[in-house]
Amino acid sequence: VFLLKQLFSTRPPAPYPPGPKALPLIGNVLDMPTEQEWKTFSKWGQVWGDFMSLNVLGQTLIILNSSKLAIEMLDRKSSIYSDRPFLMMAGEIVGWKDTLALTPYGDRFRSIRKMFHGAIGTKSSIARYLPVEQRETAKFLKRVLNAPHAIADHIRWTAGSIILELAYGYKVKEESDPIVNVVDQATEQFSLATAPGAFLVDVIPALRHVPEWLPGADWKKKAASWSRTLTDMVNVPLDFVQRQMAAGVAAPSITQSLLENPELTAEERSTIKWAAASLYSGGADTTVSAIYTFYLAMTLYPEVQRKAQAEIDAVVGNDRLPNHQDRQHLPYVEALVKEVLRWNPVTPLGVPHRVTEDDVHEGYYIPKGSVVITNIWQILHDPRTYSDALEFNPSRFLGAQPEQDPRSFCFGFGRRVCPGMKLADASIFISCAMSLAVFDIAKAVDACGAVLEPTVDYTSGTISHPKPFPCSIKARSLKAEALIRSAE
Numbered sequence: 001v002f003l004l005k006q007l008f009s010t011r012p013p014a015p016y017p018p019g020p021k022a023l024p025l026i027g028n029v030l031d032m033p034t035e036q037e038w039k040t041f042s043k044w045g046q047v048w049g050d051f052m053s054l055n056v057l058g059q060t061l062i063i064l065n066s067s068k069l070a071i072e073m074l075d076r077k078s079s080i081y082s083d084r085p086f087l088m089m090a091g092e093i094v095g096w097k098d099t100l101a102l103t104p105y106g107d108r109f110r111s112i113r114k115m116f117h118g119a120i121g122t123k124s125s126i127a128r129y130l131p132v133e134q135r136e137t138a139k140f141l142k143r144v145l146n147a148p149h150a151i152a153d154h155i156r157w158t159a160g161s162i163i164l165e166l167a168y169g170y171k172v173k174e175e176s177d178p179i180v181n182v183v184d185q186a187t188e189q190f191s192l193a194t195a196p197g198a199f200l201v202d203v204i205p206a207l208r209h210v211p212e213w214l215p216g217a218d219w220k221k222k223a224a225s226w227s228r229t230l231t232d233m234v235n236v237p238l239d240f241v242q243r244q245m246a247a248g249v250a251a252p253s254i255t256q257s258l259l260e261n262p263e264l265t266a267e268e269r270s271t272i273k274w275a276a277a278s279l280y281s282g283g284a285d286t287t288v289s290a291i292y293t294f295y296l297a298m299t300l301y302p303e304v305q306r307k308a309q310a311e312i313d314a315v316v317g318n319d320r321l322p323n324h325q326d327r328q329h330l331p332y333v334e335a336l337v338k339e340v341l342r343w344n345p346v347t348p349l350g351v352p353h354r355v356t357e358d359d360v361h362e363g364y365y366i367p368k369g370s371v372v373i374t375n376i377w378q379i380l381h382d383p384r385t386y387s388d389a390l391e392f393n394p395s396r397f398l399g400a401q402p403e404q405d406p407r408s409f410c411f412g413f414g415r416r417v418c419p420g421m422k423l424a425d426a427s428i429f430i431s432c433a434m435s436l437a438v439f440d441i442a443k444a445v446d447a448c449g450a451v452l453e454p455t456v457d458y459t460s461g462t463i464s465h466p467k468p469f470p471c472s473i474k475a476r477s478l479k480a481e482a483l484i485r486s487a488e
């Protein structure tokens, strides 16, 4: 009777969502893809449906392959679907848990989100930062003109300098900037620390207590060094703003305006410090991927490029660069920006959420503590929503029956939805519009005159980037060249 009772009490209230058969103890570990996981999850979706579950070493993973499920669960039931998974190595030991993206759902989360909303959450709040974007993007054009082969570096540099100026009023040095370097290092170490299966301590948390000198505990030295990089990433730019404020010469920035309140508690100061660091770490790498995707798409789809250029020529003319005020008059460029965000999404699997209460959805059991992954790539390539989804075709968003705006999906869902989406959208627009106005982007040709076909291939990881591809970037005309040189 006792055993029967036990059996009865542990039986789930409903079946788990379907998925590949799990082995005892290790579950689906051996099934888990290690590269471009979104593609495997999409393939599995064809077998198991939109709503799937996996078990990895006892951890339930829920995969959502449709926007309907993502909205119904992460948005409509957001009071229980808004936590983040616990990451022992990256979060606890290295210290990333204090940044917004890994902060558990709760009061601290709410106060950082509130700061973000006030600073960059609305069209009017970001308006004051648009001139910085325009100025820095104009400089970007000049760098590209001078060294087109280094396009990927120019994109990264520009995104970094925009976000550092907005967050801290810090103007990046032209060559090797110490703050940019420390942030690049920290974000790279974050990827290493969160690589699935890289650290045993994520599976056996007690290993956290082993002493550093023990054979095999080298990872602890690594963790300590990564933790120092993270501390520098957070403190160095903050010290800069504080020094500037003390000297009365601080440029306007998000951190400066938040720190201006003379009655801040120590806790509020700490929250501001981490909010600013979250802004930088969330904003530096993401728009970079989207803008590089834009260059890839323009290399592959010359007819789209010509159409967008014709629109800019007609609306803006050739005597000045486009600006944010032109946006409402450039419907094709607007559609092109949407297609950049849809065609190869920056975060193909979003950022995982964690469920804080047991739930039953569509008759399936989601136990408390499950990690929920939205397959944003699949949602943006769902044939029920997008026709010929692998094609780059901005026209899908125009006409009498436009397809669904991808910005409803590509920035995630519910209370965790990307707080930088308005800023990201503005940055991507201005980069696309200004680049189209002055450059012809085309396939590169080798020394023998053979065309170098770019391949559409993307890196794995939370933020996915196009792998480097050959392309040719030239000023559209002598007038365009003069405009770039005079623009800053």
Ligand code: HEM
Binding pocket: 100, 101, 102, 103, 278, 279, 280, 282, 283, 284, 286, 287, 290, 346, 347, 350, 351, 352, 353, 410, 411, 412, 413, 414, 415, 416, 417, 418, 419, 420, 421, 423, 424
């Ligand atoms: C094309 C550009 C971008 C894309 C596609 C993107 C996408 C996303 C996604 C999918 C999430 C997770 C949402 C969820 O959990 O459901 C996220 C979170 C976040 N994003 Fe973005 N993002 C972009 C740009 C930015 C920018 C420019 C910033 C900062 C200025 C930023 C800051 C953040 C932060 C701090 C979070 C964590 C939010 C939280 O956990 O509450 N992102 N983003």
